[in-house]
Amino acid sequence: MAGTAYRLVIAAAAALVCGAGCAPQPQRPNVLLITIDTLRADHLGCYGYQRPTSPRIDAFAAGAVVFENAHSSSSWTLPSLASIHTSLYSTTHGCWKIYSRLEPEFTTTAEILRDAGYDTAMVACHIFLSAQYGLQQGFTHIDDELVRPPSDAAAAISSPGVTARGVRFLERQAASPDGAPWFLWLHYFDPHDTYLPHAGFSETFGTSAEIDLYDGEIAFTDHHVGEVLARLAELGLAEDTIVVLTADHGEEFGEHGFQRHGYTLYEEAVRIPLVVRAPGAPARRVSDVVSNVDLLPTILDLAGLPPPAARDASCAHGFEGRSLAPLVRGTGPLLPAAALSEVRWHDGQDLRAWRDGAWKLVEDQSTGQQVDQSALFDLATDPRERTDLREPESARLAALREAVTHRLARAMGWARCYPLVELYAPTPGDMRRLQDLGYAGDELPSSPEEGRR
Template identity: 30%
Template structure:
């Protein structure tokens, strides 16, 4: 057995936490993940740095939050969209592990996105790209393809430790699951609760009067995609266990961002900074120690790298903004998390144990080309209003002022007095009328996505 543990890191694209049984969902979407979580450490409140793939995975790999990595959006390949870049001299997880003697493997296609973010390839001895394009309908990488490729590697035969990063695109649109799952999870809607305005609200979905038959079916398709992913993860772990590849292995399983159903009039997309798009699963299992538990502490993606360094006993000259997640290290007592949104409208959200402040920046300040509401804020009491239905910013101006000051102090501490803010210095935007590639998928997005917080 190797002295250093192996690492299996599973990035599950577009997976919101509250559609998994282990996070309280009442549909059987995730029987394997639920059982796996019982033998793991589950972080109940992992908040994504951004509702987009590239910033989130960059934070995982770099150990930096977006304000330091400068990666604040996904590099869409559309006209007038600013390329997304990352410092070529900044270390990334695969490089640090490679230099520590690990064989490094990725099964992924992030390299194909937009302006080709090359930092996702750095440090990997082998980078297996399963597609020559993005996640468009006729190129979408199915979960079974990722599982098949990993099980064919014979990675357990290596003499030294290994690090494998597997990127599962499911349950991302266009919800490409085998049709047999239609019968396993039929159409279903939960009982309604009364929203503050008196309307019926369907938890984890949206207002009842806004959910048409088509939208109800799309929600069911999202859940079926999760069940399909769950079955493929079970097949992956069964194969690795039979091959003896798990005995000395640490597994990190996380979502990069979530997916809105019909909440806040964001339809089957992951823009904006509400809980459905930024509250993601984070599950860590160390097969060596068997440590288990449910952790309430606030964690984010930049915590993954320092946690793995601690678990593997690797000391590296690597300055990250993250911290070792409890119980694997001392409790950092994080007071709040910060998430960002770019790509059409610049926003930041500060979330603490109770309150959530969403700050919309004036587009004239940020230079964004797409029209948006002028600078304003939203405030939610997550204890009393977990679905973020009642914006109380006008009723609690003192609370808004206190949280705004905390957010601004955090920003200035990260940047200093003169460094430009990458979120506000950006020209990044998405115009779906110019969306390249599959016309059918482009039309699907144009028909469904209506960004904007409901007032």
């Protein structure tokens, strides 16, 4: 029986049992979140790539809402996934070091949905999704059998295993529906280096250059993601399910002199695919600048759930992202907003990027680095980020700097609501600017030692 028909039967049965004594419970949609590690947007057909890396994702995107300018909050895995699940930037959730973890005091997508009656499940194949990093909170069913030690992870091929486990979960839901909606998170890892050849996929792209192998890994992953989406439809669950497909960050192949990810905030590192299919929402393409911190409020809004209450009155705050539901449904524009990306993975590294419309400011406050990546780009005329416009656009530069400083100050203030979070200590340049903008010194952490109080 199709999912919708099942649900009508369950709802009717519940109404008979409850009679007039129970308030009717609205039927929530299921949520399927698919994250693909290291998948830059511009290597997918639905984002204009000329090579056939993604026929199945492209077919899915053709019937969904494609966000053309989606940015990750960071250019490596842990901070990005933590942002997806908390709607907070790195400075606030504190996952900005290799040894960071998402502390239990944060409220995640899975916790909110579980508390709203959802059956929550995740399939993990990456070390950062293992228990010690904190991203498992809120999941009732956790399958992390595919997680390998870092030394083995690069050689492991995991997409078939992720898909098999995801399909098993869907089949269980379809076979024994209990009326409860579900939230399933599948994380794919294969496009991450080391890039491996896959028979039947990689031949199309070649295996001599790294970027060719990378494309083969995408095609291989695309096939397995397609299997999940096909099974969702075959089981009659698609029309009751919000599907979100995205990546944690991109990948660099020397465009700006860097390889892999986590070193810069250029577009190849932070521009991610974001495709959302929601029941009743027409297919469309959206050019607004959005961030992966927008995903949690969007999922809740599409599911008809309110944001959670503030943790306590003395530390009331909400999400740093906005609901994209009006854009998904095609019912209205968003208020203008910008997207922040940050990376502080390596010793001394301190980079942030602020994307506002077509303009992108990169501020490099790192110490001990050989290259200063600070620049101002006009992505409308310079999508490859070649020409630094800080000098001729000095007024715009000042306005963008002020905006990013305000955002950073807010994030630092919110971070102090979480006693276990490792606080980000602003650089001397930050401190000067914050004081110029009227922030008092005692509102801000003054040193790294103030973290982990």
